[in-house]
Amino acid sequence: AAKSAKKMPASSVTSIIDGLKRLYLQKLKPLEVAYRFNDFVSPLLTNSDFDAKPMILLLGQYSTGKTTFIKHMLKANYPGAHIGPEPTTDRFVVIMSGPDERSIPGNTVAVQADMPFSGLTTFGTAFLSKFECSQMPHPLLEHITFVDSPGVLSGEKQRTQRSYDFTGVTSWFAAKCDLILLLFDPHKLDVSDEFKRVIGSLRGHDDKIRVVLNKADQVDTQQLMRIYGALMWSLGKVLNVPEVSRVYIGSFNDKPVNDAVGGPLGNELFEKEQDDLLSDLKDIPKKACDRKINEFVKRARAAKIHAYIISHLKKQMPSMIGKAKAQQKLIDNLDAEFAKVQREFHLPPGDFPNVDDFKETLRGFNIDKFEKLKPRMIQAVDEMLAHDIPNLLKTFRNPYG
Amino acid sequence: AAKSAKKMPASSVTSIIDGLKRLYLQKLKPLEVAYRFNDFVSPLLTNSDFDAKPMILLLGQYSTGKTTFIKHMLKANYPGAHIGPEPTTDRFVVIMSGPDERSIPGNTVAVQADMPFSGLTTFGTAFLSKFECSQMPHPLLEHITFVDSPGVLSGEKQRTQRSYDFTGVTSWFAAKCDLILLLFDPHKLDVSDEFKRVIGSLRGHDDKIRVVLNKADQVDTQQLMRIYGALMWSLGKVLNVPEVSRVYIGSFNDKPVNDAVGGPLGNELFEKEQDDLLSDLKDIPKKACDRKINEFVKRARAAKIHAYIISHLKKQMPSMIGKAKAQQKLIDNLDAEFAKVQREFHLPPGDFPNVDDFKETLRGFNIDKFEKLKPRMIQAVDEMLAHDIPNLLKTFRNPYG
Numbered sequence A, B: 001a002a003k004s005a006k007k008m009p010a011s012s013v014t015s016i017i018d019g020l021k022r023l024y025l026q027k028l029k030p031l032e033v034a035y036r037f038n039d040f041v042s043p044l045l046t047n048s049d050f051d052a053k054p055m056i057l058l059l060g061q062y063s064t065g066k067t068t069f070i071k072h073m074l075k076a077n078y079p080g081a082h083i084g085p086e087p088t089t090d091r092f093v094v095i096m097s098g099p100d101e102r103s104i105p106g107n108t109v110a111v112q113a114d115m116p117f118s119g120l121t122t123f124g125t126a127f128l129s130k131f132e133c134s135q136m137p138h139p140l141l142e143h144i145t146f147v148d149s150p151g152v153l154s155g156e157k158q159r160t161q162r163s164y165d166f167t168g169v170t171s172w173f174a175a176k177c178d179l180i181l182l183l184f185d186p187h188k189l190d191v192s193d194e195f196k197r198v199i200g201s202l203r204g205h206d207d208k209i210r211v212v213l214n215k216a217d218q219v220d221t222q223q224l225m226r227i228y229g230a231l232m233w234s235l236g237k238v239l240n241v242p243e244v245s246r247v248y249i250g251s252f253n254d255k256p257v258n259d260a261v262g263g264p265l266g267n268e269l270f271e272k273e274q275d276d277l278l279s280d281l282k283d284i285p286k287k288a289c290d291r292k293i294n295e296f297v298k299r300a301r302a303a304k305i306h307a308y309i310i311s312h313l314k315k316q317m318p319s320m321i322g323k324a325k326a327q328q329k330l331i332d333n334l335d336a337e338f339a340k341v342q343r344e345f346h347l348p349p350g351d352f353p354n355v356d357d358f359k360e361t362l363r364g365f366n367i368d369k370f371e372k373l374k375p376r377m378i379q380a381v382d383e384m385l386a387h388d389i390p391n392l393l394k395t396f397r398n399p400y401g
């Protein structure tokens, strides 16, 4: 209890996210719109970008217990869940909170503006027909969204059968998710080629990866040590990061632990591991919130720099004749113009966008039509960074958080 | 008991080695001498090459329990052994059987013809003063020789202090040894840079490596799992072989297992692991014997091919004039001459020596002085390969082996 008292209450997370949403509309979005940040850097944010719950992605060879794991967390099956020894889950399923139990087909999910899945349309209808959203009312789902996935098969068979870019999809979800659970089963330990590619597709998100050695009560201790050792041995090579991934060893289903095999110590170990994993999961909303704040602040800084660049370019334009020539000259010498902006406003060169990409986009615009510098707008963002966000955190964040 | 009945009795090993020694003197050595195999390929074998006991090399960071491990195996300290929490063993110590307890300094060991350590002189007197042979009468030492080593320190300090090529020495011993035990201590798990180089120096002998996670009773089960996992994670990368090294988890000293921490299951696991390691060690003499036979057969084949090459070159020499020119021409077209030998005697090109190295050595000899082909000598070696060695194995090898 002492431990959970230290967690940030879920209501604070909601309040912080709501606060950011408000600040975005009032202070940051006007600046982005004025200087076309969306055309140069990143689309404007929508409500769904703020509201999306932290997501946990489950990946693993078939029958390692991914669907059972979710059932265990929810203490209930999600609509459309299939559990069984043969490859059962045949699609990606997003399990999220909803007013009543229902399944929404992928094609519908992808076009819904209030859901953060429109990006998945790039994987085609072949994928969308293997994508689904399961909704149900559930207290846990108010804080976390799960993503169940079809099991990876060993051998080449599976890959040729897939009608869509599987690792493209896992990579897309890895970027959107806050935690990636890789499930292993002591009896299916080999990391198949497709699973290697899947793990490869998580690159850049290694800090989100946790490994679960599931069904650990199915083998005796000496076997378990061998299996666990072999798993770490090959994961170290496949993940290719120096830090060891946290591995949770246990049996994540509702049946009691099989202590015929594991023995009393197995029981004790598995319980401790289960507790550790649960407290890791409970941390996700707070961590996801921290990341959202962090990304929001980074975005605000980038939008300011962008405004300085755009207004600086506008200022260099002649008022009457020779505009086309002047535009061409500015584009040709864009590095020098960037340097001027850096000196004038004391900005670190490392925070500037890539010159060549910027040139490329710039060619499509008429610099003369750009906005002049509007100090009030910049001031609003500065205020937001210096006061509003810190106040927001001070007000809502649990002091023990 | 059923298991140990399957092991080859030690007397058979001795008989097989004695048989090989005899066959070498009677059948192979005459061919090697006649065609100067020792000048071109490998020195003539001496008794010490046959008699050397299988060796176990112990490596690890300091204080991981290497010296204690040997004490545990011998149930006694070897002469000059030092055990303690600070870096204690400051030299390489070969522990072998002898009529009475004594230590022989490295400089003396290296010049003794009946010991297989003369090769170590290449590491200089700075090394030899940190090398020692401990002898004592002991039943186990009649079958196995141990090599204790100074602990590897973490950080760069140690390396700059060493007055000799440490990894050169470990690499030399790795080649001579039959088993390499890498000891780890749960409290000193980091693989330091020097230890990485040491492990790197074992390359090519990966099949000899066994890992011991020692003092495993000093931490609780959940910690042990973390530590073991982290060890496998980094070893997988450092060893860089696909096969998982066998790791023995336990506490290899005479004190009873600390079950306050490990609990009853710890005890049981550690005992099983200890049994497994002991039976692995008991297998060494037989495996070492197998390897000696294998290397002997390979050597005999190489000596035959060498004899064919040398006698073929001799045959190409003119009987009267133009010898110098002929020799030069043979050396220049050595590839073609090799090809002729391969065709004439139906020999696989892959078994032939490197042409350039051979040319280089050949320049120092007068081909005209080489021996002609002596079919009797070849026939003796063929007989040895086809009959004598198989008979030797049939007579002495335990049918269950």
Ligand SMILES: Nc1ncnc2c1ncn2[C@@H]1O[C@H](COP(=O)(O)OP(=O)(O)OP(=O)(O)O)[C@@H](O)[C@H]1O
Pocket (backbone or CB within 6 Å): A060, A061, A062, A063, A064, A065, A066, A067, A068, A069, A082, A083, A084, A085, A086, A087, A088, A089, A090, A149, A150, A151, A152, A214, A215, A250, A251, A252, A253
């Ligand atoms: N912790 C566990 N202990 C023992 N058996 C388990 C455990 N978890 C799942 N199982 C069993 O393993 C089988 C596969 O479970 P499940 O369908 O949840 O796996 P999955 O990873 O979702 O498979 P797929 O990739 O095919 O969807 C089922 O028979 C289930 O009852």
Ligand SMILES: Nc1ncnc2c1ncn2[C@@H]1O[C@H](COP(=O)(O)OP(=O)(O)OP(=O)(O)O)[C@@H](O)[C@H]1O
Pocket (backbone or CB within 6 Å): B060, B061, B062, B063, B064, B065, B066, B067, B068, B069, B082, B083, B084, B085, B086, B087, B088, B089, B090, B149, B150, B151, B152, B214, B215, B250, B251, B252, B253
């Ligand atoms: N299995 C064990 N359990 C608990 N303590 C141990 C165990 N083995 C050794 N020790 C203790 O660890 C310390 C170091 O042991 P030891 O001197 O054998 O290590 P070492 O690897 O030979 O060290 P060095 O590299 O310095 O020679 C000693 O205090 C010893 O008593």
Ligand SMILES: [Mg+2]
Pocket (backbone or CB within 6 Å): A066, A067, A068, A082, A083, A088, A089, A148, A149, A151
């Ligand atoms: Mg499933």
Ligand SMILES: [Mg+2]
Pocket (backbone or CB within 6 Å): B066, B067, B068, B082, B083, B088, B089, B148, B149, B151
């Ligand atoms: Mg020592």
